[in-house]
Amino acid sequence: MRELLENAYGYLFEDELIEEIIKVAQYRKFKSDDYLIEIGDAILFMPLLLSGAIKILREDEKGDEFLLYFLERGDTCAMTMNCCMGKSKSKIRAVAETDGEMLMIPVEYMETWLTKYKTWRNYVLESYNIRFNEMLEAIDTLAFKNLDERIYKYLVDKVKVLGNTEIANTHQEIASEMHTSRVVVSRLLKGLEIDGKIKLHRNKIEVLKF
Structure with missing residues (x-):
């Protein structure tokens, strides 16, 4: 101890x-x-x-x-x-x-x-x-932040806490913590991927910029 x-x-x-x-x-x-x-x-x-x-x-x-x-x-x-x-x-x-x-x-x-x-x-x-x-x-x-900004900040905060750029949270888990639906989260995550901020994988999310 x-x-x-x-x-x-x-x-x-x-x-x-x-x-x-x-x-x-x-x-x-x-x-x-x-x-x-x-x-x-x-x-x-x-x-x-x-x-x-x-x-x-x-x-x-x-x-x-x-x-x-x-x-x-x-x-x-x-x-x-x-x-x-x-x-x-x-x-x-x-x-x-x-x-x-x-x-x-x-x-x-x-x-x-x-x-x-x-x-x-x-x-x-x-x-x-x-x-x-x-x-x-x-x-x-x-x-004051839009939902896509809130989700991105959530992902960046997780990266800093975990010390790992790959996050294993499901879209539904993120939706629950963001008070929204899985469909909305999936759409916004796709937008963040298009912007080059994240990379979506089968069972994880990789944060590219933070």
């Missing part, structure tokens, strides 16, 4: 905090598509992502999902932290985008560490700032 923790967070946290995290954290492995947090769950732990990627989703009254942001190694979830501090239930769904590992910090340590460790306080505040900006970007994308 120590090596994974130091690789992901050693440049952020002092040795004393690393030691405390090792003592109190629970280690968890997860697989791609695992549901890690559900809407309405009581939040008892704050995640520190050691490897892999997790997508954070909101759900509307119709049950449709909307992607807020991705978490990668070295990240935590600001929405989860907010629920921890407010002792409220989860308002988001966290789903594993890839296989990975994380440490789960019991919520009772969060407030103590805010006053005890300056590096922890800076990390929490910076995480809030990053996630807030990402949510603003997600709102701007939904409000």
Whole structure:
């Protein structure tokens, strides 16, 4: 655990905090598509992502999902932290985008560490700032971009998170996350291919420009 923790967070946290995290954290492995947090769950732990990627989703009254942001190694979830501090239930769904590992910090340590460790306080505040900006970007994308632009941004974001220009999502999976139909997604993806931005293969999409 120590090596994974130091690789992901050693440049952020002092040795004393690393030691405390090792003592109190629970280690968890997860697989791609695992549901890690559900809407309405009581939040008892704050995640520190050691490897892999997790997508954070909101759900509307119709049950449709909307992607807020991705978490990668070295990240935590600001929405989860907010629920921890407010002792409220989860308002988001966290789903594993890839296989990975994380440490789960019991919520009772969060407030103590805010006053005890300056590096922890800076990390929490910076995480809030990053996630807030990402949510603003997600709102701007939904409000101001055309659907083809939104789909292209979605694909580019996936490339950056996965570190791979080839994406295995089906047209139906993209349609579900974009709140549209598979037929519309297929048509717009074909347009992006004609523009030279992507290449469509039988079971994958290759992003050529990003």
